[in-house]
Amino acid sequence: MSPFVSGALGAVTILLLAGLARRAVWHRRFRRFQGGRPFLLRGLFRRLGTRPEQEQVVTAEADALAAALGALRGDAVALRTDLAALLAEPALDSARLDAALDARLARLAEVKARLAGALARIHATLDPEQRTRLAELVRSGPHRRHAHAGGAC
Structure with missing residues (x-):
């Protein structure tokens, strides 16, 4: 594979991850708190039946991942600027x-x-039954139990 193609594929990957990071940062910035827990995690905690110490670990890991993804987004913006400068030149360096x-x-x-470490810490924190429920949520998606317009989600 030529260096240009591999570089272009890398750039596309970075830009896709930047989009995910943007969404994560947006959710972090505009989440609602009730009882010190983020709105998006309350439903997860309720479904898993977590204890307060487990919730602290999951919340800390989610916050750390959101911060890491935010930094990745900043890198993607810088990459876009660098790519634009390279494309503007008469010959690609x-x-x-x-x-x-x-x-x-x-x-x-x-x-x-960081993601692998966070998943390992969350896995170690949860009980076997909670891990089974979490695996099912990951497998089926978060809206499986909701009935919308004729039961189709």
Whole structure:
């Protein structure tokens, strides 16, 4: 695969992750609190039947992941600026393109490691029955039990 194609694929990956990060940051910024817990996590806690100490671990991990994704979004904005500058030049400098992409992919690897660690900590915190319920929620999606317009979601 040519360096340009691999770089372009990396850029697309970064931009897609930036979109996810943007959504996560938006939800973090505009979430509602009740009793010190984020609105989006209250339903999860209710479905899993978590204890307060478990909720603290899950909330801390969710906050840390949102912060990491926010930093990744900042990198994606910088990458877009770098890519625009490279595309504006008469000849594409593959070395600069690789350097720009490698810097962002390193951040992506950090976020991947952070996500793996968060999932491990959450897994260790939950009871076996709670893990089974969480696995079912992940498998089926969060709106499975809701009945909308004729039962179709």
